[in-house]
Amino acid sequence: MLKMSNISKIYRTELVETHALRELDLHVEEGEFVAVTGPSGSGKTTFLNIAGLLESSTSGLYELDGVDVSQLNDRKRSRIRNEKVGFIFQSFNLIPDLNLADNVDVPLRYRGWSGAERRKAVGDMLDLVGLGSRQNYLPSQLSGGQQQRVAIARALAGKPRFLLADEPTGNLDSEMAGAVMKLLEDINAEGTTIVMVTHDPDLANRADRNIHILDGRASDVIPAISPNVTPLPERGVARV
């Protein structure tokens, strides 16, 4: 599903050169739920941005769903992002002036679906996250947990095969975080591949696999260990 080989990312200014990722090798299989952990500044978000085609790597090869996406132009990258990738952000990133239906509708607008197709998908997704009756609400009228559920509905509306979540429970209390995590697990159980960046070891341990990034390198592979979760057999590799 996702294969990164020797991926490096260097941010350059006139004075400094920052190596955000250093020859990262990473492989995620279809249907996996992978947690990415690491301290602040380790390169987790950079990895997520490159994986989601929001940034390009400085060097290395990145294949998504068997396609080399390293050298694609903006239009093709945008199309792949729209069709295959869903994003969930720590701060939800809902557009404040749009109601819930219009927020969920955003990726579908760029898909070229008909109005009827879009309305059905939006309704289905909001029903899925339990907010089907609040389509006309503005994000500011919802709690943080509800907003994150809308963000998940938006990420899933276009039926992407690959979900990237950046600290999806970072702004939620433990109860809401648990609910969101349960939702992600359900989505993964339906076959969607999920890569989740998190600081929370408990959440990381609920994933199939835990990749630790340190100083821009995937430095370790930690099998998921949790008293409540049975580790799945390893389906992918990450190596230094």
Add this chain to the structure above:
Amino acid sequence: MFSYYIRLALTSIRRTPVLSALMVLALGLGIGAFMTTFTVYYLMSGDPIPHKSDVLYAVQLDNWDPNDDPTESASDVQPQLTYQDGQHLMNADTPAIRQVHMYGSDMVVVPEGDDPPFNENVRATYQTFFSMFDVPFIYGSPWDKRADDDHASVIVIGRKLNDRLFNGENSVGKSIQLNDGFYQITGVIDDWQPTPRFYHVDAGRRFSDSEQIFLPFTRAIDLVLGPNGNTNCWAPLDDSLPVIEAFLKSECVWTQFWAELETPEQAAAYKDYLDNYVRDQKQIGRFQRPLNTFISNVREWLVVNRVVTNDNRVLVRLSFLFLLVCVLNTVGLLMAKFLGKSGEVAVRRAMGASRQAVFIQNLVEVATIGVAGGVAGIGLAWLGLKGIENLYRGYQHLVHLDPVMLATAVCLAVISAILAGLYPVWRVSRQAPAGLLKAL
């Protein structure tokens, strides 16, 4: 997708009402100032009779003081003719298809009943006037040539006067009292307002209302109707003659003369005729200056008479510069607006919007602001034109926004807004989304 972008644009405009209002105001001020001056310029410089402007020629003969400055162009020659020269040409067998000799005057209209008398502008002319200048009739027709020859008491009146005296009914055959006499109406013309009023372009009257009364030139001379317009003389009247006769035989210029010439060959032949006429007149002591005869078609005539002054052109240029300043201000405001939208743009990019899609979406928003600025500009231009109307008499035909000007204002506003928005929109569409996803 376009309707979606329009909806997003309106949402975005509502989100930042003050900033949006400032942009609309900036564009509106620029458009309003420019459209005010440009409307006046456009109407001043327009062709008042486009389908015939190249076959209608004003006639100039240089009969002026031999001691005066030499003539270098038609603009240096008096724009009017003496009575005697105009009458000679009118009665001569010239190469012209039609000719007209005329002047402006005024008479008192005495309505029937209790309504008080009022003054009305009059054009003393020949029946050829109406066919030469394609004057539209709603009732009746011009008087015939015999009426000119017979110095008949007939008139053609305008729609406004007909509305006032006859409530708009067909008044052909009826008579009205002008000064001390009665005149039978042969026709009623529709509203007819060539702008500029090319056939008589005295400074101060070139944008005035067309006359509401037309009567035979021959009858007006019999009545000793004085000219209501510029009368210029360089030599004293012959005091051995009665004053009216002396005036008619003088070198004073106060009448207008036009010829209809359909082909360049006719125009050349007509010019030759004028030259020969002046040569003949020189034999009897008139026209002591070098031979200078000019014929100018309508567009040339407006230039000869400097209907559009340099002041008008300078004003249009200045107002265009002001519009540019407003556009530059709008660039700054748009930068502030779109940088504030970086977070939303980043989210849309993450959801699959290409740079091109973001560019178009925001350009539609800019164009929407432009339309609003155009509407505001039309309102301000209307106010500006009303101000001109109140400040300057005789400009009432230059102070209206016709459909062409309205469409121009909106198009100009949209183009201005898009020009102002190109750089901010390009900037926001080129921003890397990754670093901005936390800016929403």
